[in-house]
Structures are given as structure tokens and as C-alpha cells.
Amino acid sequence: MNRIDPNLTRDLRKFGIRDWNDCYHCGTCTATCPLTAQGFLFPRKEIRLMQMGLKGPISTSVEPWLCYYCGECSERCPRKANPGELMMSLRRYLTSLYDWTGLSGKFYTSKIWELGFIIFFALLVILAFILILPPLDTTLTDQGGVKINSFAPPDLVEYFDWAMAFLVASLLVSNIFRMYLRVIWTGTKQRISLVEHVREFWHLVFNFSVQPKFSKCEDRSYWLYHWLLMSGYTIMFILIVVFLPWFQTENIFPAWHPQRVLGYYATIGLLVGLGAAIIGRIRKKEIKFEFSHVSDWLFLIMLSLTVITGILIHIFRVNGMPWATYISYIAHMAILVPMILIEVPFSKWSHLAYRPFAVYFARLKKSTMHQSR
Amino acid sequence: MINSHTKGIILDKTSENGGAGVNYDALFHNFRNYSQVSNIWILENTDNGSISRITADLFDHPVEQLIIAGNTPGFVKGYFEGAMKASGRSVSDIRLVSFQEFGLFRQEDTAMVQALIDCAVKGVSFEMAASQGDLEMTTDTLVIGGGIAGIQAALELADGQVHVYLVEKSGTIGGKMAGFDKTFPTLDCAACILTPKMVEVNQHPNITLMTYCEVLDIWGVPGNYTVSVLKKARRVNLSTCIGCGTCSEKCPATAFSEFDAGTCLRKSIYIPFPQAVPNKYLIDEESCIYLKTGKCRACVKACPVPNCINLDELDETVKLKVGNIIVATGFKPFDAARMPQFGYGKFPNVVTALEFERLLNAAGSTGGNIHFRSKDKKDNWVFNTSTAKPDRLAIIHCVGSRDENYNKYCSRVCCMYSLKFAHLIREKLPQAEVHEFYIDMRAFGKGYEEFYQRIRNEEIHMIRGKTAKIDASGEHLLLRGEHIETNQLIELEVDMVILATGLEPGEDTEQLCHLLGLKVGRDGWFTEMNSNTDPTGTATGGIYIAGACQGPKDIPDSVAQGSAAAARVIQNILRGKVAIGFQNLTPESIVNQANELAMIR
Numbered sequence: 023m024n025r026i027d028p029n030l031t032r033d034l035r036k037f038g039i040r041d042w043n044d045c046y047h048c049g050t051c052t053a054t055c056p057l058t059a060q061g062f063l064f065p066r067k068e069i070r071l072m073q074m075g076l077k078g079p080i081s082t083s084v085e086p087w088l089c090y091y092c093g094e095c096s097e098r099c100p101r102k103a104n105p106g107e108l109m110m111s112l113r114r115y116l117t118s119l120y121d122w123t124g125l126s127g128k129f130y131t132s133k134i135w136e137l138g139f140i141i142f143f144a145l146l147v148i149l150a151f152i153l154i155l156p157p158l159d160t161t162l163t164d165q166g167g168v169k170i171n172s173f174a175p176p177d178l179v180e181y182f183d184w185a186m187a188f189l190v191a192s193l194l195v196s197n198i199f200r201m202y203l204r205v206i207w208t209g210t211k212q213r214i215s216l217v218e219h220v221r222e223f224w225h226l227v228f229n230f231s232v233q234p235k236f237s238k239c240e241d242r243s244y245w246l247y248h249w250l251l252m253s254g255y256t257i258m259f260i261l262i263v264v265f266l267p268w269f270q271t272e273n274i275f276p277a278w279h280p281q282r283v284l285g286y287y288a289t290i291g292l293l294v295g296l297g298a299a300i301i302g303r304i305r306k307k308e309i310k311f312e313f314s315h316v317s318d319w320l321f322l323i324m325l326s327l328t329v330i331t332g333i334l335i336h337i338f339r340v341n342g343m344p345w346a347t348y349i350s351y352i353a354h355m356a357i358l359v360p361m362i363l364i365e366v367p368f369s370k371w372s373h374l375a376y377r378p379f380a381v382y383f384a385r386l387k388k389s390t391m392h393q394s395r
Numbered sequence: 396m397i398n399s400h401t402k403g404i405i406l407d408k409t410s411e412n413g414g415a416g417v418n419y420d421a422l423f424h425n426f427r428n429y430s431q432v433s434n435i436w437i438l439e440n441t442d443n444g445s446i447s448r449i450t451a452d453l454f455d456h457p458v459e460q461l462i463i464a465g466n467t468p469g470f471v472k473g474y475f476e477g478a479m480k481a482s483g484r485s486v487s488d489i490r491l492v493s494f495q496e497f498g499l500f501r502q503e504d505t506a507m508v509q510a511l512i513d514c515a516v517k518g519v520s521f522e523m524a525a526s527q528g529d530l531e532m533t534t535d536t537l538v539i540g541g542g543i544a545g546i547q548a549a550l551e552l553a554d555g556q557v558h559v560y561l562v563e564k565s566g567t568i569g570g571k572m573a574g575f576d577k578t579f580p581t582l583d584c585a586a587c588i589l590t591p592k593m594v595e596v597n598q599h600p601n602i603t604l605m606t607y608c609e610v611l612d613i614w615g616v617p618g619n620y621t622v623s624v625l626k627k628a629r630r631v632n633l634s635t636c637i638g639c640g641t642c643s644e645k646c647p648a649t650a651f652s653e654f655d656a657g658t659c660l661r662k663s664i665y666i667p668f669p670q671a672v673p674n675k676y677l678i679d680e681e682s683c684i685y686l687k688t689g690k691c692r693a694c695v696k697a698c699p700v701p702n703c704i705n706l707d708e709l710d711e712t713v714k715l716k717v718g719n720i721i722v723a724t725g726f727k728p729f730d731a732a733r734m735p736q737f738g739y740g741k742f743p744n745v746v747t748a749l750e751f752e753r754l755l756n757a758a759g760s761t762g763g764n765i766h767f768r769s770k771d772k773k774d775n776w777v778f779n780t781s782t783a784k785p786d787r788l789a790i791i792h793c794v795g796s797r798d799e800n801y802n803k804y805c806s807r808v809c810c811m812y813s814l815k816f817a818h819l820i821r822e823k824l825p826q827a828e829v830h831e832f833y834i835d836m837r838a839f840g841k842g843y844e845e846f847y848q849r850i851r852n853e854e855i856h857m858i859r860g861k862t863a864k865i866d867a868s869g870e871h872l873l874l875r876g877e878h879i880e881t882n883q884l885i886e887l888e889v890d891m892v893i894l895a896t897g898l899e900p901g902e903d904t905e906q907l908c909h910l911l912g913l914k915v916g917r918d919g920w921f922t923e924m925n926s927n928t929d930p931t932g933t934a935t936g937g938i939y940i941a942g943a944c945q946g947p948k949d950i951p952d953s954v955a956q957g958s959a960a961a962a963r964v965i966q967n968i969l970r971g972k973v974a975i976g977f978q979n980l981t982p983e984s985i986v987n988q989a990n991e992l993a994m995i996r
Contacts, residue, residue: 048793048834049877052884053863054736060884066877098736098863100798 027077034072036131037118038315039111044103045069051095051105056238057088061391062384064088065095065105068112081119082209084387086112087373087380092239093309107313114317117372120197120204126368133316136364140324143360151352160344165274168339168347176267183263186362193367194375201376205383212390222385230378241308244298251295252374258288258332274340285336292329296322321370324361331357401433402516403458405449405475407465408439410495417494418505422464425509431516433458441471450478457482464492464512466500490515497521497977498914498922498934510982510989517993522925524989525980529972532618532718532937536964537562539610539907542570543950544942545723546592547957553601555965560715561596562624563606564903565653567671569593570725574654574668574749576756576763577819578950579811580846586670586758593672607677611712613720613910617936618973622715628708630678631664635703638666638674642694642704650682651775656749658778659760660771664694664704668758678706718973719937719964722921723957724907726898726943729795729802736864737794737894742872743768743776744785744891745865748812751893754778755819765823767891785827785890788820789874791862792833796897804918806897807947810837813895814850821853830856830887832876840949858885865892898947911938912978920946931960936976939963 045066052058052066064085071080089109096106118127128135159172206214229235233252237245261269261284268281275281300322302311331354338347365371404426406419419437426432434456436449453461453475461479463472468491476486492515494500499508514521534557538549541563549561561568572578573593575585596602605624612623631642648663655661655668663683664676678686678694685691685706695704731739731747739745744767746754757763760778767782790813796806810833817829836857838847851857862876862885874887900919908915912935916922921940924932931939941960942953967973977985 046797046834047860047879049860049879050863052877053860053875058884063877063882063884066879067882098800100793100800100861102799 024076024078026075028075030072030075030077030080034111034115037111037114038313039072039108040104042069042072042103042108044101045073045105046101048100050098050100054094054098055089056092056094056240057090057235061388062088065109069103069105069108072108072112080112081116082204083116084205084209084380084384085109086116087377088235088384089113090233090236090239091310092241092244094240096309104309104313106310110313111315113373113376114315116201117369117376120201120372120376121368122196122200123193123368126372129364129368130315130317136316136320136369139364140320140360143363144356147356147359148352151355158344158348162342162344163272163274166342167272167274168342168344169272170270170335170339170347170351171272173344173348174270174351176270179270180263180266183266186359187263190362190366194372197367197372198375198379201379202383205380206386210387210390214386214390218386218389222382222389225385226378226382229381230374233377235381247295247298250291251299254288254291254295257284258292261285261288289329289333292325296326296329300326317370321361321365324357324365327357328354328361401456401458402431403434403453403461404432404436404512404516405461405463405465405468405471406435406437407463407468407471408437409441409471410466410468416500416502417508418502421505422509422512426512426516429516438465438471441474446474450475453478453482457484459484459488461489462492462512462515463489464494464508464515466493466495468493495917496925496927498916498924500917501914506982507977507985510985513986514989517989519989519992521977521985521989522929524985524992525977526974527980527984527988528975529970530616530618530936530975532967532971532973533716534558534968535560535715535717536719536721537610537620537622537715537717538721538723540564540570540723540725540942540944541568541596541604541606542723542725542942542953543572543589543592544725544944544953544957544960545570545721546589546596547954548721548723548941548961549596549602550592550599551958551961552964553596553599555961556601557965557968558601558603560603560605560622560624560717562608562610563604564609565667566607566629566665566677567593567654567667567673568596568604568606569668569670569672571749572950573670574656574756575752576759577815579815580840580842582815582818590670590672593670597672604673606673610907610910617938617975617979618718618967620717620720620937622717622720624713624715626711626713628678628680628710629675630704630706630708631676632700632703632705633673633675635700636675637700638676639699640666640676641697641699642676645693645697647691647693648682648684649773649775650679655753655760656747658750658753658768660775660777670758678704719939719967720911721939721941721957721960721964722907722911722944723941723953723960724901724903724944726947727901729806729896729899731794731894731896733801734794737791737862737892738865738867738872739894742865742867742892744872745894746891747894747896748809748816749896750778751816752812755816755823763823765820765891784824786824787828787830787871787887787889788824788891788893789830789832789862789872789887789889790816790893790895791874792831792895793861794894794896795899797834802897802899802918804947805837807837807839808949809895809897811840811843811846811949813893814838814847816893817855818850818853821855828856828889830858830874830889832858832860832862832874834859834861840951860885898943901944904944911935913938914978918946920944931956931963934976934978936979937967937973938976 049066052063058064062085086109091106093106096104114130159169303314306312331350334350408419423437427435492512494508511521514524536552536557536559538545538561541561549559552559572585572589578585607627607629609625611625615621642664643662646662646664649660651657652659652661664678666676680686698704728749753759754765761780768776768778769782771777795801820829838844858878860877860879862874864875866873871888876885878885905915913933914922921944923930939960941956
């Protein structure tokens with residue numbers, strides 16, 4: 023039994039939705055969408071749910087995550103109702119529903135909470151460095167590089183990385199479990215066998231690594247930009263969390279060494295992806311970039327700053343500038359830590375898990391549809 | 396002052412769509428200093444804060460009368476009814492002043508809007524204050540446009556012993572209606588209704604029919620206009636042509652037939668259609684070989700009447716003296732190629748409504764049979780009976796209408812003619828499947844809903860949901876849409892798609908508005924004097940509008956407006972005088988007149 027929630031309007035508006043009453047249900051958006059499929063129709067159906075105030079079906083729907091916001095629906099919409107942006111706002115709303123801590127909703131709807139959180143953790147990181155900092159070694163290595171490992175011992179940093187990764191992952195995994203409960207347990211009437219879960223699992227891995235759905239949008243260049251950004255970040259993440267002693271070395275390897283090649287690839291991928299997104303959001307030429315929520319900008323700015331400080335560390339270290347290297351390192355961590363803490367489990371970056379899991383859950387749902395026929 | 400009540404004015408800005416509209420700040424500063432006005436507000440939006448600020452003021456300082464002025468003030472009236480009642484007044488003490496009603500919505504209209512509100516403050520009707528300066532007039536009347544509205548107006552006037560000049564741009568009168576097969580909702584034969592009227596126009600002693608002519612310039616004052624009309628060279632003598640068609644048979648040049656909406660070819664010397672009025676040939680400059688190369692003259696050689704065809708005839712200009720002008724220039728169909736998703740122009744069997752009308756029409760190139768479009772020997776895409784017939788057809792509603800990217804308005808007629816199409820397809824191709832893709836079915840007129848209900852039961856697939864795109868699928872067309880009612884994605888293979896193209900203002904609307912001293916409305920149509928109470932009058936005296944040039948309209952409404960505009964002209968003629976119209980008055984003179992009227996009360 024679905025109840026109408028008269029407060030849904032008020033709640034949704036906080037997540038960037040302007041007005042959904044413009045829609046007159048012609049179905050142009052759904053039929054234009056290259057990603058919609060029988061059984062998982064969007065965006066019109068979602069707009070209908072919003073108009074009717076049906077919070078239940080919205081909270082169990084997986085469709086918003088299947089939309090990659092190419093903006094074709096908004097371009098064709100005869101009412102200029104911006105269905106693409108409504109889907110984007112729904113993803114923010116759903117992120118806040120999945121999050122059991124309630125912080126996600128706070129971050130999305132309050133700038134004070136979001137900025138306060140970032141500043142608090144940035145100061146905490148700086149304070150920690152000042153408190154536990156060993157005496158600074160400003161002498162250089164034989165190759166003329168900075169002795170970075172004496173400033174930030176890799177094994178110590180790696181322990182910290184593991185702790186961070188564990189914290190963020192456990193938050194994210196618990197939220198994904200809540201998403202699973204909503205979408206599969208509440209959202210489908212039939213139970214799905216374990217065999218089915220295993221059989222469809224490769225969709226999760228495949229969609230996480232390639233984002234094949236994104237490439238179905240008319241303009242494929244953004245799939246490439248996004249993939250460069252994602253693969254760049256993933257490589258950097260693995261290097262830092264798993265292989266830090268190998269990656270953070272005082273020895274300056276030749277440029278063709280895998281350590282540097284991987285690092286450079288990741289940096290370029292991140293810069294290209296970030297550049298495309300930032301330029302797009304500034305130019306506002308495409309509909310998908312026309313509306314930017316605070317959280318969209320904050321994510322881009324923080325990730326850019328992380329990349330820039332990372333590049334600076336490398337330049338200063340190789341060129342033997344110890345003070346500059348150490349300050350960049352602290353700045354790098356002061357941006358990176360709050361970014362990971364806020365973005366991955368609570369905000370925009372959580373889509374790295376929700377999107378591929380949504381595809382997986384959609385596959386599971388689809389298997390029940392076949393059975394019921 | 397007699398009206399010394401305290402009045403409040405709310406300037407309702409909520410219905411402004413941004414841009415350079417009426418200057419509300421100037422109005423605010425002007426009326427703030429009025430002695431009768433005790434309070435004035437600008438309403439920016441309808442959130443709780445803005446409304447309660449005004450209602451609180453109304454409680455504290457009750458007003459005798461509340462004037463709400465704006466484009467569509469009726470929308471916000473409800474917010475203030477309670478406050479008026481609570482402060483001891485009644486709902487009838489709220490007076491609405493709509494700018495849009497008088498076609499006033501530009502920044503330069505601010506002074507006139509001020510006069511409009513001024514009249515309301517003084518309790519005087521703006522129409523009365525603006526009706527002044529009666530001018531002497533001549534009785535001859537000009538009707539521009541020979542479609543059904545113009546024909547109706549001309550006949551009404553001529554039957555009332557008024558001499559009428561009927562100026563028509565094309566080679567025949569009849570307009571768009573002449574090309575239709577059937578009319579909705581009665582499924583009467585359109586030609587059977589129209590052609591007797593066309594013949595009557597041609598034979599009426601009080602009508603001077605000027606086809607293939609265009610209005611070049613208009614000057615003078617209401618009641619005494621001088622109109623310069625361009626008589627385009629027809630190159631065939633109207634009085635001696637016997638309409639035998641020998642010239643056309645011999646003519647070697649061809650062009651797409653305008654009358655047939657480009658569905659077939661005609662010769663360079665042609666009559667638009669067999670029942671054309673006047674039933675005389677004319678030469679199309681663009682395609683005539685002689686006019687391009689100086690060689691040919693096949694028609695002259697073939698013509699049995701000496702000196703009937705004069706290939707070297709030149710355009711000439713004539714001047715007409717008229718007292719009143721009725722504008723009935725109609726509409727142009729929406730250009731479907733502007734919506735690339737439907738592939739019009741790319742797929743030969745995606746056709747527009749007017750093209751399909753010609754396919755259905757027994758006098759069309761396929762003799763009323765529905766066939767595919769194919770290439771003829773000279774590689775022209777035409778319809779003829781040599782091709783097969785479609786088995787599955789789809790009709791897409793609202794093409795170019797109700798769409799913020801093209802035209803925001805509803806074109807009014809498309810739903811009904813689409814239903815008519817569905818019925819006629821079922822009649823002509825009983826085995827064929829017909830799918831209607833619609834957003835909302837707008838069956839608004841007398842007998843229209845009944846027509847819809849009847850057609851629904853004729854085994855037609857009614858699908859709620861406009862399609863989004865058409866792709867090729869082998870020999871066929873693949874439609875992709877959403878079936879809103881069953882919540883399903885539809886991919887449908889069909890043989891032919893009919894786009895229910897909407898109505899747009901004619902190409903000459905802006906130019907003609909300029910000549911007549913009128914302003915084009917928001918959507919590009921002619922602006923009437925008052926959309927509710929004076930739909931055929933304009934802001935200029937002696938100038939009236941009728942038919943689809945005022946806004947999308949079906950045949951019955953166009954005919955009604957044609958008669959109504961004629962009645963307005965006859966009213967002037969019986970009075971012997973014509974009002975000047977507020978467009979030619981200064982706002983000050985309207986205010987002065989309002990003052991006088993207020994004194995009389």
C-alpha cells in the first residue's frame with residue numbers, strides 16, 4: 023500500500039529540484055532516452071511519482087541510478103521541465119535515504135554542515151601533522167631529491183590509509199545494503215535465489231570498470247572523459263592504499279619506470295576528466311551542465327585541488343625543495359581526507375558504488391519479472 | 396473629484412515572463428502620488444510572505460476598492476478575496492485590469508497601460524474612454540485574404556450592399572479549406588461547402604475580386620485609407636481566357652503544386668485546381684522556361700484565343716480608396732523539418748497533415764487513394780497511384796504545438812483533423828492499422844467530443860504518449876514512444892507516418908501589422924482589441940481581423956469571425972463614422988476623456 027506523502031514536495035525541493043509540475047506526460051523523455059528499457063522506464067514515470075507524492079515507490083526505485091544524464095530528454099522536453107535534472111536531484115535524495123547516519127541529507131541541504139565538516143577535518147589533519155611531526159630533515163638524497171620518507175614514513179601513512187579505507191568502505195557498504203533492502207526486499211515481491219545473485223554478479227564488476235551504459239548516450243566523448251577520470255583515480259587509489267611503499271619512494275626512477283608511468287597516467291586522466299567537467303559546467307552549453315548544485319562544484323574543486331597538490335609534491339620532491347614538498351604534502355592531505363570522508367560515503371562520489379550496484383540490482387529485479395511471466 | 400474613495404492597487408508582476416515587459420516600477424511611482432490611491436504594491440511572486448505582506452496592509456488600512464493590474468490578474472485575485480471580506484468589503488470590490496487583454500505587454504506600452512489603470516481608478520471603461528475622435532469615412536471596404544474567413548466577410552458585406560475589394564495573394568480564392576477533403580465533425584465534403592461560396596464571390600456585383608495581388612502599402616486615417624495593391628503579372632488575360640487548358644498541355648516546364656502542398660507537379664502555366672476561382676490560367680515566373688531563357692512560347696502557340704497570353708506582361712500597382720479593412724490572412728502550417736527527430740524530408744513516407752489531406756482528396760493526385768511517395772522519372776518525390784498502399788499508419792499529434800521549443804500554444808485543430816484522418820484511413824484502407832499518438836485529446840467544439848467517441852470505436856489504436864523519434868527500419872519506419880496508460884515502451888513498425896503539424900502565423904503577418912499600425916502579439920498572431928469582448932476589433936480604428944490570422948481556428952470559428960468582422964464594418968457604415976482606435980490616440984487624451992466621463996457619472 024502506497025501512501026501519499028504531502029511533505030515530499032518540500033523534502034525534494036531541498037535537493038535541487040525546482041518544479042516538476044511543468045510535465046504534462048507526453049512521454050517524449052522516456053522514448054528519447056537511450057538507456058530506458060521495458061520494466062525500468064524513466065524519467066517520466068519518476069516525475070509522475072514525484073507529482074503524486076509517492077515517497078514509497080520513489081525510495082525503492084532503482085531507475086534514477088540507471089540514468090547517466092546525457093541531457094537528451096531535457097533538450098527534447100516540450101515543456102522544458104528538465105527531466106534530466108529531476109533525475110539528478112532524485113539521485114541526491116536517494117543517497118540521503120540510503121545513508122543511515124543522516125549526514126548525507128545534512129550535507130546536501132545545508133552549506134554550513136558541508137563546509138563546516140570539510141574545514142573541521144582539514145584543520146584536524148593539519149593539527150595532527152604539527153603534533154606528530156618528526157624533526158624535519160631538509161638534507162637531500164644523492165639524486166638531489168627530497169627525503170620524503172623521513173617526513174611521512176610510508177608504513178605509517180599506509181596504516182592511516184587502511185584505517186580511512188576501512189571506515190569509508192564500511193559506511194558505504196552498510197548504505198549499499200540499505201539500498202539493497204529497499205530496491206530488492208521492499209521493491210520486488212518475489213524472493214531472488216542465491217544462484218541468481220551469483221549469476222548476475224559479473225554485471226556489477228563489468229559496469230564498475232567500463233560504465234557501458236554511459237557510452238550509449240548520444241555524445242560518447244563524456245563517457246571517455248569520465249572513464250579517464252575514473253580509471254586515473256582508481257589507479258592512484260590502488261597505488262596509495264595498497265602499494266604505498268613502492269609508490270612513495272625517495273629514489274627518483276627514470277621516466278619510463280612503471281611507478282612514474284602509472285602515476286603520470288593517473289594524473290593526466292584525472293586532469294582531462296576534471297577539465298572536461300569544469301569547462302562544461304562553466305560554459306553551460308549542454309543541458310546536463312546547466313544546473314550545478316553546490317555539491318557538484320564542491321566535488322570538482324576538492325578533487326582538482328587534491329590533484330594539483332599531488333603534482334606539486336612530485337615536482338618539489340624531484341627538484342629537491344624540501345619545505346615546499348612538506349607544505350604541499352600537508353595541504354594534499356588536508357584536502358584529501360575531508361574529501362574522501364564526505365564525498366565517498368555521503369555525497370556525490372557515492373555513485374561509484376550505487377551506479378554499478380543499481381545495474382546489478384536491476385538485473386536481479388528483471389529476473390523476477392521473467393519468472394512472473 | 397466624485398470618486399474620492401480610497402483605492403488600493405496591486406501591480407501583479409507574477410505573470411510576467413521576464414524580459415522587457417511593461418515597466419512596473421514606473422507605474423508604481425506614478426500611481427503612488429494619486430490622491431485616490433491610498434496604497435500600492437508590486438506583487439513579485441505568490442509565496443506566503445509576499446501575499447501576507449499585502450493582506451496585512453489591507454487589514455491595517457482597508458481600501459474601498461482593490462484594483463489588481465497585470466497580464467492575467469485573475470490568477471492572483473483569490474489570494475486577496477479573504478482580506479477584502481475581512482476588512483468589511485466584498486469580493487465585488489476587487490477590480491481586475493488585464494494588460495494582455497488589450498495586447499499591451501511591451502515596455503513601450505507602459506504609457507498606455509498607465510492610461511488603462513487610470514481608467515480603472517476613475518471607474519470608467521477603457522473602451523469607452525478610448526472610443527473618440529469619430530472620423531468621416533468612405534464605405535468601400537478592403538478584405539485581405541481570400542480564405543474561408545475572407546470569403547465569408549466579403550459575402551456578408553456585399554450582400555449588405557457594401558462594395559468590397561477582395562485581395563488574394565495566390566491565383567485562386569478558397570485558401571487552405573479548398574484543399575481539404577472532409578470537414579470535421581460532420582465529415583461533409585469541404586469543396587461542396589466552399590466552392591458555391593467561391594463562385595458567389597466571383598459573380599457578386601458588389602465584389603471586386605483581385606487574385607494574384609498583394610497589399611504593398613497602406614496610408615491615411617481610419618475611415619479613409621489609401622491602399623496600394625500590387626497586381627502581379629498573371630500573363631494570361633483574365634477576361635479572354637476560356638480556361639480550355641490547351642496551353643498547360645503543351646507547356647514543357649513543371650514545378651511542385653502549391654495548392655497540392657507539394658504532393659504532385661503542375662505545369663508552369665496552370666490553374667491551381669480545377670474548381671479555382673477565377674477559373675483562369677496563370678504563369679509561374681519561377682519555372683517558366685521563356686521567362687528564364689527567352690525561348691519557348693509553347694503556350695502562346697497553343698492558345699486558341701488571340702493575344703490572351705502575354706508573356707511580357709509586367710506587374711502593376713493600383714490604388715484603392717477604402718474606409719474599413721478586414722484582415723483575414725490565415726495561417727501557415729508548421730514546418731515539420733524543424734523537428735529532425737521525426738525525419739520529415741529524410742524519410743519519404745513521413746508526411747505532413749496538408750500533404751495527407753491532398754492524398755485523401757478525390758481531386759488530389761492519387762484520386763483520393765493513399766499511396767506511398769515515390770520518385771518519378773525526373774527524380775521528383777511525388778505521390779501517384781503506381782506505388783503500393785500502406786498497411787500500417789501512425790498519426791503523431793502536437794507536432795510543433797504545445798512545445799516550448801517551437802510553439803507554446805495549442806493549435807486547436809490538429810486533434811480533430813487527426814481523428815478525421817483516422818476515420819478516413821479506415822474507410823479507404825479497411826485492412827490497415829491506424830495508430831494515433833496523442834498527448835491529450837482536445838475535442839473542444841460542438842459535436843467534437845461525440846466525434847472523438849465515435850472514432851475511438853472504429854478499431855483505431857489510441858496511444859496516449861507522443862512519440863519521440865522515427866528511424867528507418869528496412870523498408871519501414873520505426874516509431875519509438877511511451878504508452879503512458881500501460882506504462883510500456885513502444886517500438887512500432889509502420890509504413891507511413893502523418894505528422895499533425897500545427898498552425899503558425901502567416902509569413903506576411905509582421906509586415907502587414909506594420910503597415911496597419913498594429914502590433915504582433917506574443918505568439919506572432921494579430922492582436923485583437925480585447926480577447927474576450929472584442930476579438931475582431933484592433934487597436935486601430937476601421938481595421939478588423941477575422942479567421943486564423945488572429946489565432947489558430949477551425950472552419951466554424953473562422954466563418955463566425957468573418958461574419959462578426961463584417962458586422963463591425965456595417966456598424967461603422969450605418970453610423971457614417973469610424974472611431975480612431977486607441978493605437979492612434981495619446982494616453983493623455985484617453986485619460987482626459989476618462990476624466991470627463993467620470994465627471995458625468
